[in-house]
Amino acid sequence: MSQPTVAFDPAPTEAAEPVVVRLRRHGRVLFMPTMALIGIATAWGYFSMGFPEFWMTLTFWLLSALLLIVLWVFPLVTWLGNRVIITTRRVIIYxxxxxxxxxxxxxxxxxxxxxxxxxxxxxxxxxxxxxxxxxxxxxxxxxxxxxxxxxxxxxxxxxxxxxxxxxxxxxxxxxxxxx
Structure with missing residues (x-):
């Protein structure tokens, strides 16, 4: 069976706008969050099973997870969420x-x-x-x-x-x- 031919040519559209550069904030803004991640991981390794009571261990894990989210995950996601794109016609800021x-x-x-x-x-x-x-x-x-x-x-x-x-x-x- 043959394919039907389409007699419709789409109208020529404007050429895509070339992107000159995509930028984020400088990577050094992630230095302190990375130091916090290393500190939290060190504390996890050192204190993971060193508490005599279960509730102390659970509190430590929950507090560490909260610190990890606040001090490392949130700054990383913020850094990833903000960007600047410069094209040949405009600057776009997200x-x-x-x-x-x-x-x-x-x-x-x-x-x-x-x-x-x-x-x-x-x-x-x-x-x-x-x-x-x-x-x-x-x-x-x-x-x-x-x-x-x-x-x-x-x-x-x-x-x-x-x-x-x-x-x-x-x-x-x-x-x-x-x-």
Missing amino acids: RGIFTRTRQEVLFGRIHDVTVRQNAVQAVFGAGDLLLNTGAEKPIRLYDLPKANLVLSALTELVDKQSPLSAQLRRDDQRFTQDY
Whole structure:
């Protein structure tokens, strides 16, 4: 039996938006939760059967499990739940674990991109990116790895989307070089 032919050609759709980079907070934010995991595992190994009464052992196991959830599982899931995706047209920010928030910023709305680094972030090459969209408060992307590289990539992408802002930025650079 032959297959029927379909005389319907779907309309050409817009090409998929290429993803430039996917980012999470710098991995060093998981250092202290990992130290807590090691401490809890050490306590489990040392105290696991060392209590004379059953209720003491049960209390120890329940308290350890609670500490494990609060000090290691919750920070890990929080770290995994927050991410930033930069495409060729926009920045997409996902936040939250149980209540997801998705925020999109088109490059045409971004006026300025700034990097802020504290001393610890500077050692690891991380930093906070501030996206100024003209609103009261800029959008802050917390503790991104290789912040200066992300800044230069974002600036280049924003300049491609908004030729006027690129021209103003070039004029600004020429003005500061003259004086």
